[in-house]
Amino acid sequence: MPEGHTVHRLARDLARDLGVNAVTASSPQQRFAAGADLLDGQVATRCRAYGKHLFVDFEAGDTLHIHLGLIGKFRRTAPDAPRDTVRLRLAVDHIAWDLTGPMTCTVGGPDTFTDVTTTLGPDPLRRDGRLPDFSERVATRRVPIGAALLDQRVVAGIGNVYRAELLFLVGIHPSVPSLMLADAEVNDLWNVATDQLRRGVRLNRIVTVDPADVGASSVGRIGADDRLHVYKRAGEPCRRCGAPIERFVLAGRKTWFCPTCQPPP
DNA sequence: TACATATGATCAT
DNA sequence: TGATCCTATGTAA
Known part of the structure; x- marks a missing residue:
C-alpha cells in the first residue's frame, strides 16, 4: 500500500523499532546480499521519508535507499517468518523487518538523500514542503x-x-x-x-x-x-x-x- | 493451475 | 503507448 503516507509511517515505525541497537542485516533471497553485508552489525542513526522514498542512515555513513514501487512491502515480522522472497531483513532482538518486492533497494554514501530528492517536488508530509x-x-x-x-x-x-x-x-x-x-x-x-x-x-x-x-x-x-x-x-x-x-x-x-x-x- | 490485477516508475518504440 | 520489473492475492478454469 505504498503512497507517501505508507513510507512516512514506515520511517517512524522503523526508527522506533531499530532504536539504538546494532541490526542484523541479511538478504535471504540473496539479491541484496552485498548491501546487507555492508549494513550488518551497524546502528541505524536516522530514518527519513521523502515522498515515496525511504532512507535509513547508518553509523558508518551508509544510507539505505528503498522505494517500494507498486508491489513492494516492508513489514514487521518475526525472525522465524518465511523468508524465501525477502530481499532484506533487518532484525533487532525478536523483531524482524522484511522487505519484499521493492522497486529500489540500494546502499549509497552520505549524498544519497540529496541526490535522490533533488528531482522531487514538495512533500506535503514534510516540514520543508512549501x-x-x-x-x-x-x-x-x-x-x-x-x-x-x-x-x-x-x-x-x-x-x-x-x-x-x-x-x-x-x-x-x-x-x-x-x-x-x-x-x-x-x-x-x-x-x-x-x-x-x-x-x-x-x-x-x-x-x-x-x-x-x-x-x-x-x-x-x-x-x-x-x-x-x-x-x-x-x-x-x-x-x-x-x-x-x-x-x-x-x-x-x-x-x-x-x-x-x-x-x- | 492459470490469469488478472495492484496504492509505481522506467525504458524502448 | 506498450513492455517490463518485482510479489501477492483473488478469481476463473
Whole structure:
C-alpha cells in the first residue's frame, strides 16, 4: 500500500523499532546480499521519508535507499517468518523487518538523500514542503491536473488512490488543465493533500471519507468498504450526490470521478 | 493451475 | 503507448 503516507509511517515505525541497537542485516533471497553485508552489525542513526522514498542512515555513513514501487512491502515480522522472497531483513532482538518486492533497494554514501530528492517536488508530509513551490510547479505543467498529481516532480508522495480522492474532495475534474486552476483551488488542493496524507499516516491506511459522509444507519462508523469516495467505485453512487461514479484512463492509469461533484472542463 | 490485477516508475518504440 | 520489473492475492478454469 505504498503512497507517501505508507513510507512516512514506515520511517517512524522503523526508527522506533531499530532504536539504538546494532541490526542484523541479511538478504535471504540473496539479491541484496552485498548491501546487507555492508549494513550488518551497524546502528541505524536516522530514518527519513521523502515522498515515496525511504532512507535509513547508518553509523558508518551508509544510507539505505528503498522505494517500494507498486508491489513492494516492508513489514514487521518475526525472525522465524518465511523468508524465501525477502530481499532484506533487518532484525533487532525478536523483531524482524522484511522487505519484499521493492522497486529500489540500494546502499549509497552520505549524498544519497540529496541526490535522490533533488528531482522531487514538495512533500506535503514534510516540514520543508512549501505551498508556493507546489503552486509554481502546478502552474507550469501543460498537462491535466490528474496527470500532474502523479508526477513526483510536481508533488512527492501522491499516488493513484490519493489523486482520485483528493480531486474529488476539492471538486475538480481530473481533466482540468493544471495551469487553469485558480490560486484558491491550488491552495485547497495542497491543504487537503496535507490533511489527508497526515490522516493516512495516523491510520496507516487511506481513509478519505468522513463520518458525516456515511449514512446515519452506520452511526458514523466507517466500514471496510466505505473508506473511499471514488477510487475503484465505477457505477456506484457518489456518497454526496448519488450520481454514478465514472472511470477513465489518465496518464496511463485508471482514475475515477463524480460527474456532478467534479464537473468536466 | 492459470490469469488478472495492484496504492509505481522506467525504458524502448 | 506498450513492455517490463518485482510479489501477492483473488478469481476463473
